[in-house]
Amino acid sequence: MTGAQRIKIRHLVPSIVTVFAICAGLTSVRMSLEGRLEASLYFILLAVFLDAADGKLARFLDSASPFGAELDSLADFFNFGIAPGILLFNTLYIGTEHANLGWLATLVLAVCCALRLARFNLSIQRPDVTLKKDGFFVGVPAPALACLALMPVFLHLNGWGDTDLPVARTIYIIGVGLLAVSTIPTYSIKHASIKRAHLPFAVVGAVVLVVSLVSYPWPTLIVANIMYLGSLPVSYLASK
Template sequence: MTKSGQVKLRHIVPSMVTVFAICAGMTAVRMSLDGRIETALYFILLAVFLDAADGKLARFLDTASPFGAELDTLADFFNFGIVPGMLLYNTLYIGTEFDNLGFLATLVLAVCCALRLARFNLSLRSDAVTLKQSDYFTGVPAPALACLALMPIFMHLNGWETTDLPVLRAIYIIGVGFLAVSTLPTYSIKHASISRAYLPYAIIAAMVLVVCLMVYPWATLITVNILYLGSLPLSYRAASKA
């Protein structure tokens, strides 16, 4: 802040990106209410991208602040705890005989997301609570929680709508919520490193992933979710040996 009480534009850019993420989440809710599920999912994916971008911008511009951190937490809870639950309920459960079960599952999902974010905020202020250690997070982070929880909708859009297993879906959604509040070590991409010799292959793999997301979005997201779930035992073993 300047002596005249004015704020430099670079100080509010990260918070503006966070607000855009909230707008993307709210738009996803509207699209789901209108029955435009695919568009709603695209807006959630946009919110995931903006969530990653605001923190990077704050560090790059050296404008990190307690206000920005609190706003980011509120945005994460709404975009990755509330919105996915509303999409799941509106798409798969509302108007069916299992609507109460679906609401319960999405309620647990939202509460687990809130608890994880509260624990994360506490870990930033206290050394007694550790949520992030070196190359690992403790529990599934909020953006990954949302993507995992939305797996039933990805499967539905990928042509598996004839497989109607509402009880199994609810158990899966609740299980994903428990992963977020668990103490399971999970890999952190932020702290991952790669040998220079493998850098060209990593770039090619990232390019292939982007192309697949554009051409086969739901099949690609299903594959990414399965790979992430498969990495959980590996991250637990690796963290135990570290």
């Protein structure tokens, strides 16, 4: 590449958004280390939003590139594999007799996220390896993995998870990590469709969801996680 060659600004926009997502994940880690639990969760949710935005921008601006894909994969590993694990460990395990269990759950979560993203990178290069099929993802995608793994923290914030069940909690987190590297078909929202007659109901539902997230974020996310987990058997049968 010669010095005279130029890069269009629109080609940089998705990567800049991805960098902002990395900054959100890093800030989430700082907030969790400082004991600011809700702020840490908000920054992870911001990273989820930015992760969705950078892909949309890349397609809209026709600026997808191998560099952007690799950067996005690295951001996803940190934001959805490492940051949630640190938050879980600092909130529920550190300073207790079950710290080793918590660290095990943190390690498994991070490793499963890395393995899924490695498989995703391979699917870009090889047509015989795919993580999408007929409107379904193969396994739980990384943003959903983070939200599912943080369920114990959502319960803790609502006072529903104060009962000390460290072994059950650890098994749940490890199970969620395994869902990410599984071959279970999961619904893909980006490929979902509805009948035109149902459009008003979808709009009203979206408004209710946004208002609920703003007013009651943690109960709403608990319900969303339960519905997502409940959809897994349905998506498996539908894919057949």
